[in-house]
Amino acid sequence: MDNKFSHFYQRSEDQRRAIIADAAHLDETELQLLKHRAETGDAKALIENYVTAYQLPEGVAVNLTLNGRTVVVPMVTEEPSVIAAASNGAKLASDAGGVTATVEPRLLMGQIVLQNVSVFASVDDWVALHRQQLLDVAAAAHPSLIARGGGPRRLRVRNLGDGFVSIDLFVDVQAAMGANMMNTMLEAVAGVVQSQLHPNTLFSILSNAADQSLATATVSIPVNHLATSQMAGKTVADRISAASQVAQLDPYRAVTHNKGIMNGVDAVVLAMGNDWRAIESAAHAYAVTNGQYRGLSQWQVTDDQLVGTLTLPLPVGTAGGATRVLPVAQVNQRMAQISDVSQLMAIVVAVGLVQNLAALKALVTTGIQQGHMKMQLRSLAMSVGAETPAEISAVTTSLTGKKDPSEAAAKRALQEFRMEKDD
Ligand code: NDP
Numbered sequence: 001m002d003n004k005f006s007h008f009y010q011r012s013e014d015q016r017r018a019i020i021a022d023a024a025h026l027d028e029t030e031l032q033l034l035k036h037r038a039e040t041g042d043a044k045a046l047i048e049n050y051v052t053a054y055q056l057p058e059g060v061a062v063n064l065t066l067n068g069r070t071v072v073v074p075m076v077t078e079e080p081s082v083i084a085a086a087s088n089g090a091k092l093a094s095d096a097g098g099v100t101a102t103v104e105p106r107l108l109m110g111q112i113v114l115q116n117v118s119v120f121a122s123v124d125d126w127v128a129l130h131r132q133q134l135l136d137v138a139a140a141a142h143p144s145l146i147a148r149g150g151g152p153r154r155l156r157v158r159n160l161g162d163g164f165v166s167i168d169l170f171v172d173v174q175a176a177m178g179a180n181m182m183n184t185m186l187e188a189v190a191g192v193v194q195s196q197l198h199p200n201t202l203f204s205i206l207s208n209a210a211d212q213s214l215a216t217a218t219v220s221i222p223v224n225h226l227a228t229s230q231m232a233g234k235t236v237a238d239r240i241s242a243a244s245q246v247a248q249l250d251p252y253r254a255v256t257h258n259k260g261i262m263n264g265v266d267a268v269v270l271a272m273g274n275d276w277r278a279i280e281s282a283a284h285a286y287a288v289t290n291g292q293y294r295g296l297s298q299w300q301v302t303d304d305q306l307v308g309t310l311t312l313p314l315p316v317g318t319a320g321g322a323t324r325v326l327p328v329a330q331v332n333q334r335m336a337q338i339s340d341v342s343q344l345m346a347i348v349v350a351v352g353l354v355q356n357l358a359a360l361k362a363l364v365t366t367g368i369q370q371g372h373m374k375m376q377l378r379s380l381a382m383s384v385g386a387e388t389p390a391e392i393s394a395v396t397t398s399l400t401g402k403k404d405p406s407e408a409a410a411k412r413a414l415q416e417f418r419m420e421k422d423d
Contacts, residue, residue: 061086065098074332075267080375089354096221101346106213110182110206112167120159141188150174176320182206210282210313215345217353237306239364247295257295264355273322273329282313310353
């Protein structure tokens with residue numbers, strides 16, 4: 001093994017970059033880019049082996065009316081069209097009175113898994129008998145949570161088969177996502193289980209399923225609001241409803257349907273400094289609740305209204321994790337005027353719903369590519385070196401309408417624009 005990387009974590013930032021540059025043959029410009037970005041990087045100690053700050057663009061979705069309040073939604077994404085579509089869907093919803101979101105009282109679940117259990121009932125009975133003792137041990141492991149009004153609430157025991165048993169602990173984690181708090185409590189309880197009940201605990205960790213942390217958004221839009229120059233509003237509404245039905249029937253479509261929802265969800269979750277992998281895994285597990293992977297949202301036409309609903313497990317936090325460490329995440333919370341975690345959950349699920357509305361409407365009317373292409377051409381222009389708004393505009397104008405806008409064509413358009421400018 002290459003020993004250049006030995007004790008890498010103990011090196012200074014400059015040393016790490018130099019080692020990488022040497023190993024990967026980075027040139028001076030590339031090395032300087034890493035260094036330059038690192039100069040304004042936040043929370044360097046948040047991760048290990050830090051070398052630079054990777055930037056993603058942040059924009060805001062506008063036009064969202066949620067529970068009667070106008071919300072500006074910060075979104076971090078690398079995908080063109082996502083924010084435009086969210087704003088577009090939000091406007092359709094706002095013109096019809098806005099999105100309503102409800103948040104259920106939430107609990108996080110964690111598990112202590114035992115192995116080689118021969119008699120399930122012996123564990124089940126013991127936990128029932130020692131319930132209060134175990135809840136007290138969990139509470140004592142994170143007393144500040146109790147002071148905040150949260151803490152362990154209940155226990156459950158499940159027989160997983162093959163000698164595996166899960167002791168599930170449910171905790172009110174208040175405004176945090178709660179992963180670390182939960183894991184601390186679980187390990188404390190596992191210590192008692194191990195010493196008093198069963199010597200063979202396999203592991204203790206939260207479950208990311210988060211099905212006790214649900215938020216639901218609904219919107220009702222008069223069908224005539226959906227009319228396009230080519231299609232009557234009722235036709236558009238019926239086609240959106242049919243597309244939503246396909247996502248209930250066909251897992252292949254459901255995955256794409258849900259990816260569109262997560263375009264909005266992840267962008268907000270990321271902007272708020274939250275763990276988007278946790279949200280992703282919870283959402284996809286929830287999509288398969290009834291044994292088949294299905295679309296997370298549903299759209300139906302009732303009388304003259306298109307009614308949409310989306311329920312998501314949202315184990316997000318407004319405290320803890322990176323939320324208070326990343327300064328821009330703090331500003332973003334303020335931008336969206338979030339004062340408690342339920343509001344964050346409401347915003348995320350609402351954005352998922354309006355994102356889905358905009359995507360479905362485009363899909364069943366003009367097709368997804370028309371709106372996307374404009375933004376994709378901007379990306380293409382930037383990828384070949386267009387920097388100023390004038391250069392980006394010149395390249396996209398030149399490529400618009402071309403059947404197959406290629407990188408070579410974009411480069412040519414940029415060169416031509418620059419040559420004309422120099423003349
Ligand atoms: P923390 O470990 O940061 O714990 C929450 C912190 O928030 C505590 O320090 C708590 O303070 C503080 N806090 C301040 N105000 C509140 C409030 N109103 N309610 C609750 N807590 C408050 O974060 P989490 O436990 O939320 O864990 C989230 C992190 O864990 C994320 O970074 C995630 O990526 C990571 N993680 C995820 C895993 C997974 O998903 N499988 C596994 C392991 C980690 P005090 O101590 O005073 O109570």
